[in-house]
Amino acid sequence: MIFASMAWGQTAVFTEISGKVEIKAPGGGWVAARNGMSIAKGTIIATGFRSQATIKLPAATIYVKNMTRLTLEELVASQGEIKTGLYIRTGSMEAQVDKTPSGQDFRVRSPVSTAAVRGTRIIYDGSRLKVLEGRATLFNIIGQPTNVMANNLAESRDGVDLITPRRFRLLNTRINPFISRIKIGGKSVPSSTFNSFFKDPAIVVFELLW
């Protein structure tokens, strides 16, 4: 516990600030962020238009993009493992998470998804996760996972519909020229319904037999 609190006090620090960046500590009001300022647990960080901030953690660096609201929810070290928890409400962030001998649990959650990062570099906007290096996992709002390798994307759309890296690839490479507004099963639609093996409508021509 002492180690954890020591780690806490030393590590979450602004290293670079550009434009309008403000923070709101628990129980406090909004104040302008400054280089070298440490960040307490529960602090909300807000960046304005054309503004960004860089935050150094014990084994990670966070780049908070413009128009973002981010909360530092957790930062503890236990038996050598560093546990980091962030909450992104709006905007986007990039994280460079270093590999450590004892490992670390680095998670960013949003109202619709959670990204779990292991020794990697990511960009995350609360619903869409892009992995630049290494590997990460995106969870939808009910906790279903999809693994994301480097140079792949995943997205939690409407909370439950999880766009896996393969579906993202298909969305980027395929053009479906046929217009369909059918909503299958409303919001609880099986995401695999139109994703089955050989019936991409752009390829297979369906003909009625009669």
Added chain:
Amino acid sequence: MKRFSILLSILLAMSQQAQAFDFGLIIDNTTTLEATDVNNLFFQKDKGTLWMNFDISDTAFFAIQGNGTFVLQEPYFTYGFDQAELTMDFPVIGQSSFLFGFTAGRFYVSDFTGFVLTHNMDGARLVYKNPWLNSYIAVGFTGFLFKADSTILMSIEDKNYEPSFLPLAPPRLIGLMEFNFPEVFAYQTLDISIVGQLDMHSTDMVKDEGDTAWDISNGGKIDTLYAGIGLQGQLAENFFYESFFIFETGRTLASQESVTPGNRVYTYVPIYAFMGGFKLSLFFPEFLASELTLTAVGSSGDADYETYLEGNYDDYSIQFSPISRPTIGLVFPQQMTNLIIVELEYSMKPFSGAVGTIWEKYQMLFQAIGYFRSSLSDISNSEGLNSGSEDYYLGTEVDFINNFKPFADLGMSLALGVFLPNNYTEDSAFTPDSKGIDFTVRFQLSFEI
């Protein structure tokens, strides 16, 4: 005009009641030119689809969609309802780590492969999702759909079925259970499905067990159950795979040797059939957003079958019989029964670099499909097939498809295909006289008003 005003008033009133209301009209035009050595066929079909979606509340949703289709050449007009479903979710998304959903009405249903069942039906569906499971249970009936909207074709009676009162689809009671385990081990996703269907045709219309008079223009009932398992995942940064295996069992009517030598008798026999396949996809996002795909799918066939639907002579059947039958191929359309296909496909977006322009939405696709039959009996489209041939290879289709969707409510596709049959000798699957090289050109336009 008065009726239109009333309809508009009703729609506006409903839109004020519902949290969100949306409706539209989609027009699809298909123009096809088929050229064979026998004849040339020009075919034009226009389809109008009217759809309405209502978000009744945060947890309740209603959707309805109907269509009318006009075919110029025949000419004929058909109409039908694709969807009329009420869906409710519990609890509100975001307030729990599980989701429970219920749907009632007419809805679209598909097994995870799309090969066994891809169809609408009238009934109910339950959905349950938690962090490690997506599960679906659905029960429905197909006999209230219009035949023109149906691809169900499992028996000779399905083909002959023409109720006097309305042109309805073959009546089958269908049940489906699907379990999807997302990334359950080593980042691989597992699918398990059980699909069953009961033949609800009147017994007066089909051959009875015990009949001895052979009549291939009429058949019996077929009841089936399918157990499927699938695995899919990512093997490398740009490399994905899907695989599946389905075992089918049930019963079908066969004409077996009777105790009286030389005579035959109709008897129901068990089905032990299967289907399997895999798909490998390699993406090249940096090179014109292109993709290379290899697909192989095979369904078992039975050499004893008189037709591809029925006519088994043996103690059991190994002919795979899917419930719904969308076809594969542009020029040589075939159902997935007694068939093996191997497909190599390459697609690219030549103007993928023109980000933000309409040309970014243009795609070119080349595909080659090799067709083989699993046994030496008939395939679904057997025109010109050499009954004396012992060749399994049927031919190869090569297609060039252009897809273009400049706007969200406008899309078009131009497909050119050629089928090169295995007709090289008199012993081939097709003889040089029975089938030549076939061509098809198809233009499809889809837009929304």
